[in-house]
Amino acid sequence: MNIGGGEAADQLVRMMLSGSEVAVRLSGSAIKNVLALTMALAKKHKTISGKVNLAKMLKETRDVRRFAMSPEQYQQFRQRAGKQKILFSAIRDSDNKGKVVDVIMPVTEIDRA
Known part of the structure; x- marks a missing residue:
């Protein structure tokens, strides 16, 4: 007859410690x-x-095409490209008075655009 019952408690503690370790x-x-x-x-x-960025696009793909757009057309294109998830890059004049925005796209994106 086991009066102290210490062995069962020791086994229980040992099992809990090994389970938590795992x-x-x-x-x-x-x-x-x-x-x-x-x-x-x-x-x-x-x-x-x-x-x-154009440099990042050229790193990822070498075959690109350029499209000239007016600023109004570019704004519409940006909205639609965001919805259709089209990859593109835009080039504007440095003086911001340009009437043309060049849009650069990979050849693989032209079908979807």
Whole structure:
């Protein structure tokens, strides 16, 4: 007859500690993997739609086309391109008095535009 009952309590504490140790290890491993994935995606950040810098567009694709538009046409194009998620770059005159806005788009986006 076991009067103290210490062995059962010791086993219970040992099981709880080992279970919590496994849970901490698994969560730490999951956090490490998620952070590694996030860092990999951050380094390869590629804009897939919207207005981008021309240098960035040329890094991603070499085959581009230029379209000349009036400022009014460009405003309409920007609104529609945002809805359809079209990648483009705009070039304006440096004096802001230009009557023409050049829109540069990759060839793959022309079909959707």
